[in-house]
Amino acid sequence: MSRSASPGAPSEARNVLAIKPFRRLWISLSFASIGDWLALLALVSLAAVLTGESTAITQAVVIGGVIALRLLPPLAVGPFTGALADRVDRRLTMLVVDVLRALLYVSVPIVSRVDWLLIAAFLAACVVPLRDNAKDASVPDLVPTKRLDQAHRVNLLTGYATAPVAAVVFMVLAAFTTLLGTLFPVMGAPQAGIALYANGAAFLAAAVVTWTLPATKPTSQEPAAESRPANETDSNELTAPLPKTREVPVAQPTQRPTSPSTPDSNALRTLWKGARFSGATPLLRGLLLGMLGSFALAGVVLGTGRVFTDRLGVGDAAFGALVAAFSLGMALGLYFGPRVLRGLSRRRLFALSLGVAGTALFLTGLIPNPVFAAVMAAVVGVGSGIAWAVGIALLGQELEDDVQGRTFVYLHAASWTILLLTAALAPLLAGVVGDHPIGIRDLSYEFLGTGAVLMVTGLLGVLLAFLAYRQVSERADVSFGTELVAVLRGVPATQPKEAEQLPGTFVVLEGGEGAGKSTQVGQLTVWLREEGFEVVTTREPGATKLGMRLRALLLDKDDMTISARAETLLYTADRAHHINEVVLPALRRGAIVISDRYVDSTIAYQGAGRGLDSSGVEMVNAWATEELTPHLTVLLDLPVEEGLARVGGSTDRMESEPQEFHSRVRKGFRDLAERSPERYLILDARMSPEEVTREIQRRVRPLLPDPVPQDAEAITGMMPTIKD
Numbered sequence: 140m141s142r143s144a145s146p147g148a149p150s151e152a153r154n155v156l157a158i159k160p161f162r163r164l165w166i167s168l169s170f171a172s173i174g175d176w177l178a179l180l181a182l183v184s185l186a187a188v189l190t191g192e193s194t195a196i197t198q199a200v201v202i203g204g205v206i207a208l209r210l211l212p213p214l215a216v217g218p219f220t221g222a223l224a225d226r227v228d229r230r231l232t233m234l235v236v237d238v239l240r241a242l243l244y245v246s247v248p249i250v251s252r253v254d255w256l257l258i259a260a261f262l263a264a265c266v267v268p269l270r271d272n273a274k275d276a277s278v279p280d281l282v283p284t285k286r287l288d289q290a291h292r293v294n295l296l297t298g299y300a301t302a303p304v305a306a307v308v309f310m311v312l313a314a315f316t317t318l319l320g321t322l323f324p325v326m327g328a329p330q331a332g333i334a335l336y337a338n339g340a341a342f343l344a345a346a347v348v349t350w351t352l353p354a355t356k357p358t359s360q361e362p363a364a365e366s367r368p369a370n371e372t373d374s375n376e377l378t379a380p381l382p383k384t385r386e387v388p389v390a391q392p393t394q395r396p397t398s399p400s401t402p403d404s405n406a407l408r409t410l411w412k413g414a415r416f417s418g419a420t421p422l423l424r425g426l427l428l429g430m431l432g433s434f435a436l437a438g439v440v441l442g443t444g445r446v447f448t449d450r451l452g453v454g455d456a457a458f459g460a461l462v463a464a465f466s467l468g469m470a471l472g473l474y475f476g477p478r479v480l481r482g483l484s485r486r487r488l489f490a491l492s493l494g495v496a497g498t499a500l501f502l503t504g505l506i507p508n509p510v511f512a513a514v515m516a517a518v519v520g521v522g523s524g525i526a527w528a529v530g531i532a533l534l535g536q537e538l539e540d541d542v543q544g545r546t547f548v549y550l551h552a553a554s555w556t557i558l559l560l561t562a563a564l565a566p567l568l569a570g571v572v573g574d575h576p577i578g579i580r581d582l583s584y585e586f587l588g589t590g591a592v593l594m595v596t597g598l599l600g601v602l603l604a605f606l607a608y609r610q611v612s613e614r615a616d617v618s619f620g621t622e623l624v625a626v627l628r629g630v631p632a633t634q635p636k637e638a639e640q641l642p643g644t645f646v647v648l649e650g651g652e653g654a655g656k657s658t659q660v661g662q663l664t665v666w667l668r669e670e671g672f673e674v675v676t677t678r679e680p681g682a683t684k685l686g687m688r689l690r691a692l693l694l695d696k697d698d699m700t701i702s703a704r705a706e707t708l709l710y711t712a713d714r715a716h717h718i719n720e721v722v723l724p725a726l727r728r729g730a731i732v733i734s735d736r737y738v739d740s741t742i743a744y745q746g747a748g749r750g751l752d753s754s755g756v757e758m759v760n761a762w763a764t765e766e767l768t769p770h771l772t773v774l775l776d777l778p779v780e781e782g783l784a785r786v787g788g789s790t791d792r793m794e795s796e797p798q799e800f801h802s803r804v805r806k807g808f809r810d811l812a813e814r815s816p817e818r819y820l821i822l823d824a825r826m827s828p829e830e831v832t833r834e835i836q837r838r839v840r841p842l843l844p845d846p847v848p849q850d851a852e853a854i855t856g857m858m859p860t861i862k863d
């Protein structure tokens with residue numbers, strides 16, 4: 140089957156960018172976005188230069204102010220611009236806004252006054268929502284409806300991906316002007332001034348490209364869907380179904396922050412709703428806390444970077460390098476995050492990457508050196524990026540489809556707000572702390588206000604990583620350290636049990652009611668037998684004579700009530716006998732054993748479902764099975780209602796449990812799979828039986844003793860389904 144492309148994946152971008160008018164819109168957006176980021180860096184720099192003679196506090200207030208001015212007007216003005224965007228020609232709106240911004244930014248170095256810098260920054264920020272609304276509203280005119288979501292995602296990604304480009308441009312321009320200034324001292328223009336001229340040029344380029352777009356009519360009579368505000372669009376794309384195949388380690392980030400210009404117009408409301416919602420479970424709390432924390436780290440780098448590099452005696456180029464290193468690191472982290480340290484539990488990787496980012500930020504502040512700072516900024520970026528990407532993937536698994544949209548919109552709004560708030564507050568704090576040279580005998584240490592803020596934020600990041608770890612982590616069998624060392628050395632984290640060294644292969648299918656386990660056990664058996672393997676197909680409960688009696692006791696609806704612990708012990712007794720009589724003898728012979736349910740069922744049904752302490756259930760099972768662990772467990776994951784609908788009327792004692800019980804069971808299974816991703820394949824059981832079979836074959840093939848011919852899959856496609 141074809142995996143759903145991850146949002147913003149190159150092939151997806153190519154598809155939608157092949158549409159010429161949209162490509163033009165995208166090019167103009169890219170120019171404007173680069174201009175946006177460049178403006179932020181240049182204004183912060185120029186603010187630092189123009190306040191160079193003032194007190195540290197004044198300088199901090201101005202720098203913090205410049206950043207705050209990027210955040211506040213769009214939040215305040217945003218809600219009112221939607222209606223305006225519908226009444227005015229969109230192309231003209233975008234064009235006028237870009238020309239206006241070009242003029243405003245170019246005027247700043249010419250006037251060269253702090254008060255005008257702040258006014259211009261404010262005015263430029265005020266018109267941004269107009270452009271964004273006009274841009275979003277024109278997308279439906281340029282691309283077919285089925286490509287709309289792709290187009291919006293490409294736009295979102297562009298808003299983020301232009302940050303490192305702008306930082307590199309800023310760095311190169313600053314280095315170039317420094318060189319010019321050295322060669323020709325008369326040309327002592329402030330470096331940031333040149334960046335603002337370049338910035339003006341970027342906006343003019345955006346305006347020129349916008350001019351080539353097809354003209355649009357005002358849309359006041361058109362249906363509202365034509366001019367969806369940005370946040371509504373986000374919500375739609377994010378409530379779309381998850382990619383069908385969900386192997387834990389390869390999940391992709393699905394949402395990224397947008398350009399500095401696009402806080403949601405009703406961000407405050409979204410934030411408020413989200414904050415109340417996020418308390419739902421410890422895992423959710425931990426994830427949201429950590430992900431927002433990673434943006435706070437980014438904000439502090441942005442906010443303190445300019446003054447920090449100034450105090451280190453290096454100028455704008457170093458500031459550009461710092462931001463470029465950070466944002467490139469973040470892009471790398473976002474891209475590779477889900478694939479890093481594959482054997483490590485994703486939850487642990489989440490906390491680890493946040494902890495690494497915090498530590499790197501702390502070190503940046505502690506050792507004030509420009510080269511070291513750039514390297515550390517990259518590490519902070521990579522760590523934050525990984526935390527963000529892994530967090531998104533975990534949220535995707537954790538949340539039911541219907542709440543995913545809301546949560547991602549909340550995260551998007553909250554992360555953007557936190558980024559700019561921390562960026563605005565960090566220089567203020569640094570200004571209050573101030574710089575204090577410390578001399579002890581011959582040793583002198585320059586204690587910097589910005590350094591202190593970096594260190595404290597870094598420590599807070601580490602603390603947050605611990606808190607997030609406590610909220611999200613669970614794996615009881617292996618300690619974090621042992622697991623990490625094992626993964627780095629490329630060996631299994633747990634000692635192979637005697638049983639695992641047997642010649643056979645043990646595969647288990649797990650999942651809730653009606654997920655399709657029996658169907659797939661049948662298909663797998665046919666395929667493997669066809670390939671010439673000895674296959675033993677079995678199931679729990681009830682694969683032995685004793686087991687059949689236990690099964691009758693356990694599943695007969697009219698029978699007596701059974702306490703949860705007794706139920707656990709009965710299922711486990713069936714299992715102990717089943718292992719002894721069926722599974723181990725077959726594995727010793729070198730057969731492939733395929734079991735419909737195993738230990739995970741007891742942990743999910745009796746542990747999560749009945750509410751028993753899962754570590755107790757695990758312990759009893761470890762003893763009963765002598766820790767025989769399957770080589771692979773395939774988890775067929777399916778919304779509870781769909782599974783129950785599939786099994787239809789004939790309900791046994793377990794099936795007739797209420798829906799909440801089955802929801803807890805589903806979550807129990809998913810948690811187990813997340814803990815040891817290397818031993819699981821999670822599949823979306825909503826796929827067709829044939830697609831599920833193909834995915835299972837793909838994963839089972841490498842586990843088989845001898846190579847299986849590549850065309851085996853095609854043969855199996857024609858096999859009849861075997862029913863129970």
Ligand SMILES: Nc1ncnc2c1ncn2[C@@H]1O[C@H](COP(=O)(O)OP(=O)(O)O)[C@@H](O)[C@H]1O
Binds near residue numbers: 827
């Ligand atoms: N991928 C699928 N899509 C739709 N229906 C399915 C799928 N797999 C199985 N079914 C049907 O769902 C019902 C339950 O399947 P079964 O394999 O018995 O599930 P389980 O053993 O997990 O309870 C059967 O009627 C089967 O034909």
Ligand SMILES: Cc1cn([C@H]2C[C@H](O)[C@@H](COP(=O)(O)OP(=O)(O)O)O2)c(=O)[nH]c1=O
Binds near residue numbers: 652735737
């Ligand atoms: C193995 C096992 C099954 N069960 C439950 C799950 C099922 O509802 C039932 C097994 O019945 P079964 O008919 O095998 O159901 P399915 O076709 O869905 O696999 O027993 C437990 O509660 N704990 C366990 O340890």
